[in-house]
Amino acid sequence: MTKTKEPGAELPLQQQEEVTIRFAGDSGDGMQVTGNQFTNTSAVVGNDLATLPDFPAEIRAPAGTRPGVSGFQIHFSSADVHTPGDAPDVLVAMNPAALVVNIGELKPGGMLVVNTGSFGPNDLRKARLEKNPLEDGSVDGYRVIEININERVRLALADSPLSTKEVQRCKNFYTLGLMYWLYSRPLKPTMNWLQEKFAKRPELVEANQKALQAGFNAGDIHEMFQGRYDVQACDNLPAGTYRNIMGNQALGLGLLAGAEQSGLKLFLGAYPITPASDLLHQLALYKNFGVITFQAEDEIAAICAALGASFAGCLGLTTTSGPGVALKAEAMGLAVSVELPLVIVDVQRAGPSTGMPTKVEQTDLLQSIFGRNGEAPIPVLAASAPTDAFDCALEACRIAVEYMTPVILLSDNYIANGSEPWKLPDLQKLPEFKAKFRTNPEGYLPFMRDDRGMRPWVVPGTPGMQHRIGGLEKEDGTGNVSYDAENHSLMTHRRHDRVQSVRETIDTPEIFGPDKGEVLMLGWGGTRGSIQSAADRCRAAGMSVANMHMRHLWPLPKGLDEIFSSYKCVLVCELNLGQFFRVLRSEFPQYNFLSYTKVEGKPFQSVELTRHVQELLEQ
Amino acid sequence: MTTDAKLKAKDFKSDQDVRWCPGCGDYAILSCVQGVMAELGVSKENTVFVSGIGCSSRFPYYMDTYGFHSIHGRAPAVATGIKVANPDLSVWIVTGDGDALSIGGNHLIHLLRRNVNIKVLLFNNEIYGLTKGQYSPTSRQGLRTKATPFGSIDHSFNPISLSLGAGASFVARTVDTNLKHMREILLQAAAHKGTCFIEIFQNCVIFNDKVFDEVADKQVRNDRLVTLAPGEKVVYGSDGDKGLRLNGFDLEQCSADEAMVWDASTASAAPAMLFADIDRASDLPTPIGIFRKVERSVFENDVYRQMDQVTSNKGPGDLKSLIYTGDMWNVD
Numbered sequence: 001m002t003k004t005k006e007p008g009a010e011l012p013l014q015q016q017e018e019v020t021i022r023f024a025g026d027s028g029d030g031m032q033v034t035g036n037q038f039t040n041t042s043a044v045v046g047n048d049l050a051t052l053p054d055f056p057a058e059i060r061a062p063a064g065t066r067p068g069v070s071g072f073q074i075h076f077s078s079a080d081v082h083t084p085g086d087a088p089d090v091l092v093a094m095n096p097a098a099l100v101v102n103i104g105e106l107k108p109g110g111m112l113v114v115n116t117g118s119f120g121p122n123d124l125r126k127a128r129l130e131k132n133p134l135e136d137g138s139v140d141g142y143r144v145i146e147i148n149i150n151e152r153v154r155l156a157l158a159d160s161p162l163s164t165k166e167v168q169r170c171k172n173f174y175t176l177g178l179m180y181w182l183y184s185r186p187l188k189p190t191m192n193w194l195q196e197k198f199a200k201r202p203e204l205v206e207a208n209q210k211a212l213q214a215g216f217n218a219g220d221i222h223e224m225f226q227g228r229y230d231v232q233a234c235d236n237l238p239a240g241t242y243r244n245i246m247g248n249q250a251l252g253l254g255l256l257a258g259a260e261q262s263g264l265k266l267f268l269g270a271y272p273i274t275p276a277s278d279l280l281h282q283l284a285l286y287k288n289f290g291v292i293t294f295q296a297e298d299e300i301a302a303i304c305a306a307l308g309a310s311f312a313g314c315l316g317l318t319t320t321s322g323p324g325v326a327l328k329a330e331a332m333g334l335a336v337s338v339e340l341p342l343v344i345v346d347v348q349r350a351g352p353s354t355g356m357p358t359k360v361e362q363t364d365l366l367q368s369i370f371g372r373n374g375e376a377p378i379p380v381l382a383a384s385a386p387t388d389a390f391d392c393a394l395e396a397c398r399i400a401v402e403y404m405t406p407v408i409l410l411s412d413n414y415i416a417n418g419s420e421p422w423k424l425p426d427l428q429k430l431p432e433f434k435a436k437f438r439t440n441p442e443g444y445l446p447f448m449r450d451d452r453g454m455r456p457w458v459v460p461g462t463p464g465m466q467h468r469i470g471g472l473e474k475e476d477g478t479g480n481v482s483y484d485a486e487n488h489s490l491m492t493h494r495r496h497d498r499v500q501s502v503r504e505t506i507d508t509p510e511i512f513g514p515d516k517g518e519v520l521m522l523g524w525g526g527t528r529g530s531i532q533s534a535a536d537r538c539r540a541a542g543m544s545v546a547n548m549h550m551r552h553l554w555p556l557p558k559g560l561d562e563i564f565s566s567y568k569c570v571l572v573c574e575l576n577l578g579q580f581f582r583v584l585r586s587e588f589p590q591y592n593f594l595s596y597t598k599v600e601g602k603p604f605q606s607v608e609l610t611r612h613v614q615e616l617l618e619q
Numbered sequence: 620m621t622t623d624a625k626l627k628a629k630d631f632k633s634d635q636d637v638r639w640c641p642g643c644g645d646y647a648i649l650s651c652v653q654g655v656m657a658e659l660g661v662s663k664e665n666t667v668f669v670s671g672i673g674c675s676s677r678f679p680y681y682m683d684t685y686g687f688h689s690i691h692g693r694a695p696a697v698a699t700g701i702k703v704a705n706p707d708l709s710v711w712i713v714t715g716d717g718d719a720l721s722i723g724g725n726h727l728i729h730l731l732r733r734n735v736n737i738k739v740l741l742f743n744n745e746i747y748g749l750t751k752g753q754y755s756p757t758s759r760q761g762l763r764t765k766a767t768p769f770g771s772i773d774h775s776f777n778p779i780s781l782s783l784g785a786g787a788s789f790v791a792r793t794v795d796t797n798l799k800h801m802r803e804i805l806l807q808a809a810a811h812k813g814t815c816f817i818e819i820f821q822n823c824v825i826f827n828d829k830v831f832d833e834v835a836d837k838q839v840r841n842d843r844l845v846t847l848a849p850g851e852k853v854v855y856g857s858d859g860d861k862g863l864r865l866n867g868f869d870l871e872q873c874s875a876d877e878a879m880v881w882d883a884s885t886a887s888a889a890p891a892m893l894f895a896d897i898d899r900a901s902d903l904p905t906p907i908g909i910f911r912k913v914e915r916s917v918f919e920n921d922v923y924r925q926m927d928q929v930t931s932n933k934g935p936g937d938l939k940s941l942i943y944t945g946d947m948w949n950v951d
Binding site: 040043044046189235237238239240241242243244253256257260265267269286287288289290292294296297298300301302304305306307308309310311312313314316330331334338423424425427459460461462463464465466467468469470471472480481 | 633635662663664665667669672679680682683684685686687688689690693695696697698699700701703704705707708725726729922925926929930932933934935936938939941942943944945946947948949950951
């Protein structure tokens with residue numbers, strides 16, 4: 001038997017440092033699966049990467065229409081990656097709607113791979129197009145690769161027992177195979193995944209594997225491309241064991257780890273809400289860890305049940321998004337008043353009201369810090385990237401337990417559904433914060449204080465220490481209901497001071513770039529990658545620009561005064577209309593803060609940030 | 620300290636001064652509950668009273684047990700968290716008609732459908748007392764209050780039919796003027812596994828005084844109230860000579876001999892619903908007692924049963940194997 005030549009072996013192999021690909025198709029086309037498989041394989045070959053899915057809020061918008069377009073972008077590189085990439089180098093468009101929705105963002109001269117099998121008159125009509133965009137000049141200036149994937153898949157699977165409809169469902173794996181060929185990726189990880197995924201339906205395993213292989217072979221056979229590319233493994237990553245992970249998953253694991261480190265049973269009260277529901281789905285799997293998940297009748301019940309569980313000695317947790325935070329506000333105030341640990345996760349989405357549930361925004365910051373009746377301070381922190389969500393979840397649990405307080409952890413849609421390689425943590429080195437229940441009735445009062453200002457946590461069932469807590473103002477020490485003026489002032493200050501004292505155990509953020517200069521770019525939450533990339537570019541262009549990213553947003557860490565005084569201006573970049581900017585300006589009125597904002601439901605592009613800084617410096 | 624010695628009613632009194640209006644029906648209920656706690660021989664430390672907001676919701680402060688005075692309407696949610704977190708605790712909710720049926724209506728029905736083993740005492744005085752006299756969801760149509768100077772036009776909720784409709788496994792009614800009956804109901808509720816819903820006719824002396832007198836006043840109650848006791852004939856009257864029976868889908872008065880035998884555990888809640896729907900203004904007597912008592916699975920038991928099942932299938936959770944999984948690679 002003669003050994004067949006590897007397809008495409010005679011084509012020149014070009015090394016590229018980094019590539020951004022966007023897969024776009026109908027929401028029923030399996031673009032998320034395709035993107036995730038490409039991601040996983042790229043991770044396995046050692047690239048650094050970042051991904052961003054972009055899907056409609058509707059489960060199945062009408063097929064072939066513009067609102068039904070689902071996209072997945074991956075940026076992979078042999079160097080450090082901070083973002084899923086501004087503009088794609090390659091756009092894979094499975095139908096006309098996917099083409100017109102995304103073509104504007106493809107880099108000039110970029111590669112466009114089009115499935116011409118879905119460009120018939122009917123497809124054009126569904127996308128509300130009068131002319132075929134492949135023929136009307138819309139795609140001029142791009143390298144267009146036209147391929148009838150529908151037909152190719154039909155031929156490749158001619159022997160398959162699957163129905164015509166099922167055969168066409170394998171289109172995405174054909175496309176994936178083609179992209180694997182183009183970027184010299186191995187097929188094995190996806191072959192294995194298919195084997196596992198469809199273990200109970202061998203005919204689907206076979207069909208999809210065949211489609212994948214056919215797509216891969218097509219790269220060579222059909223001479224569509226002038227060359228193949230390779231993106232080498234990234235050798236800048238710190239040593240360790242890695243896997244790729246999505247933000248919501250990392251957050252869920254961090255909460256689980258937080259419960260383990262505190263020695264408490266985790267009780268999640270949650271109500272379904274996009275984009276936080278995945279956390280409920282994930283934690284519901286962990287019953288063998290003793291995790292209790294309670295899908296409540298509404299957002300309010302979810303947090304109230306979690307708080308009840310905290311009273312009874314669990315680590316209470318509730319996960320939600322902006323509208324849910326609004327509904328939970330009163331119960332958060334109760335948690336502040338009764339001084340019990342509680343973790344509230346807000347996976348932010350675009351608002352106001354229902355807004356754009358699957359789009360990114362950072363507009364819940366002021367709601368989180370100030371959005372309650374009365375003086376009801378709550379520590380607030382924000383995850384900055386998918387993998388950082390793990391560390392932040394642990395940190396939120398630590399603060400809640402060590403300071404007997406509700407804590408709000410902000411994530412966002414970009415972090416939740418984005419992914420990146422995760423250097424797996426050494427579990428022996430995770431922070432320890434074992435919760436202590438008081439059981440000694442000697443001298444006990446429900447609202448007595450230790451030297452750190454914390455009240456003792458006594459759980460029901462503890463003999464001789466029966467006590468009542470509630471939302472009415474409490475007398476210092478005894479916790480008895482009190483309307484005394486001086487006492488209310490004292491208790492209000494105690495609650496304030498306790499939250500402020502969190503500053504003692506948090507770090508001053510790291511500064512990247514010069515420790516004094518013209519501009520300090522400052523961000524928080526999921527914008528870290530874009531800001532880091534932009535600042536890197538500015539420095540490479542010789543600009544006097546430093547950058548910092550803040551995890552703890554309330555209370556503010558120590559050492560900021562010294563940092564802010566070292567730059568002519570602090571440019572606060574955020575996806576809202578200047579919420580953190582307002583906080584900083586009111587806390588540090590003596591410094592020159594500037595605000596750069598965007599509210600398009602999309603992340604920052606590092607290019608736009610760079611351009612803005614450049615303009616600022618030219619003024 | 621612990622409960623070796625038999626506790627008395629006074630052992631369940633906290634050191635707080637009780638601050639309801641003089642003559643309020645709540646005093647009688649508090650004293651009855653404290654007596655029943657002693658009679659049940661429960662330990663103070665394993666008992667938790669949870670409430671929302673309203674006059675009745677001050678109740679936990681007066682019990683020397685654990686207590687949580689939460690926010691308006693949310694006691695069922697808070698209590699569910701407590702009970703599921705620690706099923707060994709005996710958890711009681713004290714609530715009112717505004718707290719449970721208006722702002723907290725959603726939580727109440729879901730508590731009842733889940734059948735968490737929690738006892739709910741709903742003090743129904745058909746008025747908002749703490750906010751000084753507005754009409755409540757149980758106020759009679761036409762009631763004049765500060766908020767309804769020309770009479771309420773709202774149709775009212777019937778707490779018993781509402782809870783029957785929500786699938787409650789134990790539904791009862793008692794009155795603040797008959798502590799003997801209240802004691803019996805509380806004892807039966809304590810023995811029931813699952814959510815117990817107990818409506819208590821409770822007089823608000825300030826804003827809705829004597830609203831239940833037409834049926835519950837000592838002068839008339841023998842003829843105007845009828846007690847539903849499972850297994851016993853549905854009879855009433857000063858001489859015990861009157862009864863109720865079914866005629867098609869209606870209840871009708873009959874002699875004691877012809878009275879139906881009460882069954883609170885029928886497959887359908889329909890018979891209970893017929894009794895629940897007897898209006899105080901009707902000629903028929905208003906029922907108190909046990910409307911419904913059925914066994915069904917208890918929420919928190921199922922939570923832990925499922926947890927045990929999953930653990931025995933998958934083995935105890937190991938964080939490391941959860942994190943170190945899938946396609947991993949090493950960077951040297």
